[in-house]
Amino acid sequence: MPPGRIRLVATDLDGTLLRSDTTVSVRTRGALQALADRGIRHVIVTGRPAAGCVPLFRSLGYRGLAVCGQGAQVYDADREALLSWAELDRDAARVCVTRLAARIGPVSMAVVTSGAEAEFVMSADFGRGDEKALAPYRLVPAEELWDRPVDKVLLRHGGLSDADLVAEAAACCDPGLVVTHAGPGMVELLPSGFDKATGLARVAEAYGVTPAEVVAFGDMPNDIPMLIWAGRAVAMADGHPELKAVADEIAPGHDADGVAVVLDRLLDGTGATAKGGATR
Numbered sequence: 001m002p003p004g005r006i007r008l009v010a011t012d013l014d015g016t017l018l019r020s021d022t023t024v025s026v027r028t029r030g031a032l033q034a035l036a037d038r039g040i041r042h043v044i045v046t047g048r049p050a051a052g053c054v055p056l057f058r059s060l061g062y063r064g065l066a067v068c069g070q071g072a073q074v075y076d077a078d079r080e081a082l083l084s085w086a087e088l089d090r091d092a093a094r095v096c097v098t099r100l101a102a103r104i105g106p107v108s109m110a111v112v113t114s115g116a117e118a119e120f121v122m123s124a125d126f127g128r129g130d131e132k133a134l135a136p137y138r139l140v141p142a143e144e145l146w147d148r149p150v151d152k153v154l155l156r157h158g159g160l161s162d163a164d165l166v167a168e169a170a171a172c173c174d175p176g177l178v179v180t181h182a183g184p185g186m187v188e189l190l191p192s193g194f195d196k197a198t199g200l201a202r203v204a205e206a207y208g209v210t211p212a213e214v215v216a217f218g219d220m221p222n223d224i225p226m227l228i229w230a231g232r233a234v235a236m237a238d239g240h241p242e243l244k245a246v247a248d249e250i251a252p253g254h255d256a257d258g259v260a261v262v263l264d265r266l267l268d269g270t271g272a273t274a275k276g277g278a279t280r
Contacts, residue, residue, distance in 0.1 A: 006040055006266060007213040010067075010200050010226060011259055013046040013056070014183055015219035016236055019255050024060060031260035032060070034267055043067065043203055045196050047182040047222055049151065050075040050082050051118040065206065069112070069151055070180060070190055070222060071199030082116040086191045087149045092176050093189050094146060097153065099172035104165075108156040109142065114149040121145060126156060153189040162187055180222040181240075188222075197225035215266065217251065217259050218243055234262055 011017040019025060024032075035042050043065065046053060050068040057066065057077045065083075066075045072086040101107050110122030120137035123145065140147075157165050165187045170179045178192045196218075204214060216223075216230035219239030227233035227246055235247035236258050244250060251258035 005213055005231075006215055008041045008043060008204060008207065008209045008215075009035055009263065010043045010045045010214060010216040010230065012196075012218040012220070012223050012226075013044060013048060013053070015239065015254050016217050016223075017044070017254070017259055025257050025260070027257045028260040029060070031257075031263040035263065038267065041207055041209070043200065045071070045200050045216075045218075045223075045226055047180075047186070047188070047196075049073065049112050049118040049120075050085075051116065052120070054080065065203045067196065067199035067203055070182065070188065070194065071196045071225075072151060072191060072194040074199065074202060085114060085151060086194055087114045088151055088153065088189065088191050089176055090146055090150060092174055093150070093153050096169065096173045096177055096189060097155070100155070100169055103172065104157060104160060104168050108158075109145055110154040111145050111150040112152050112154070114151050118151065121148075122154075126154070151190075155187045155189065156185050181220060182222045183220055195225040196223060197229040200226055201229060215262075217262070219254065234259075 017024060017028065032042055041064065045067040047070045048068060050073050053068055062077045064077060066077055068075050069085060074083045076083055097107060097109065108123060108126040110120060110126045113119045113121060121140055122137065123142040124139055155165060155169060162181055166179050166181050169187060173179060176192050178190050180188050180190060182188050211229055212231040214230040215232045215234065216226050217234045218227055219236040221240055221242045223243055224246055227243065233247045234249045234251050235244045236254050237250055238253040251262045
């Protein structure tokens with residue numbers, strides 16, 4: 001992929017563009033500015049709800065469209081407006097969670113409510129201290145989690161690995177729901193038909209960009225559809241093995257400015273190879 005072919009760079013946030021302290025390094029900011037200077041669009045594609053991204057978008061001076069909520073939301077950062085979102089079938093989700101608890105025992109839960117004013121609402125046994133980064137949040141009794149329309153449900157279980165929880169939850173879901181692994185302790189129930197690839201494809205089409213002109217960066221299994229869709233797929237060195245298996249290239253880790261390292265090289269026109277010719 002020569003530099004002239006790159007028209008859009010898509011990046012996940014947590015574990016990819018953001019460092020462990022949830023900041024964006026000076027070097028990475030410089031790489032993003034270099035994209036803008038060349039007329040190459042940067043599109044953030046994240047599992048976070050749009051409401052939890054607004055402060056970051058402002059701090060980055062982020063412009064244009066973003067894909068949030070695992071692909072179910074499209075957000076316009078220029079207008080600070082949520083353009084579209086998809087609600088989860090709460091009845092189907094409750095049935096899934098009830099079946100899951102019968103199989104594996106009590107499950108800790110949280111939900112992300114729908115719409116522009118989305119909240120991260122969780123039961124007391126779900127929290128572990130990192131929720132402020134996700135969206136405005138509050139604690140409620142477990143029975144109140146279903147009081148408002150929701151976009152997704154998050155699950156945790158003290159006795160199972162994330163991979164095992166994904167498998168168990170998937171076995172309990174009826175059609176209309178999907179399960180994804182978005183990060184450590186982040187197993188999510190979502191409406192089917194949406195993922196990071198479908199969200200990014202909508203934004204790319206709006207910009208007149210084809211998949212072959214896109215470079216995508218990610219670190220977790222929920223990024224797999226996006227990386228498969230993009231013309232060039234880059235996984236972070238400290239990312240999940242399942243994602244690395246579908247990547248064309250392994251970048252340095254997110255605390256080592258991996259996104260910037262790869263972009264600097266691609267924009268210089270060195271080291272870029274066609275899809276399937278991995279540079280590791």
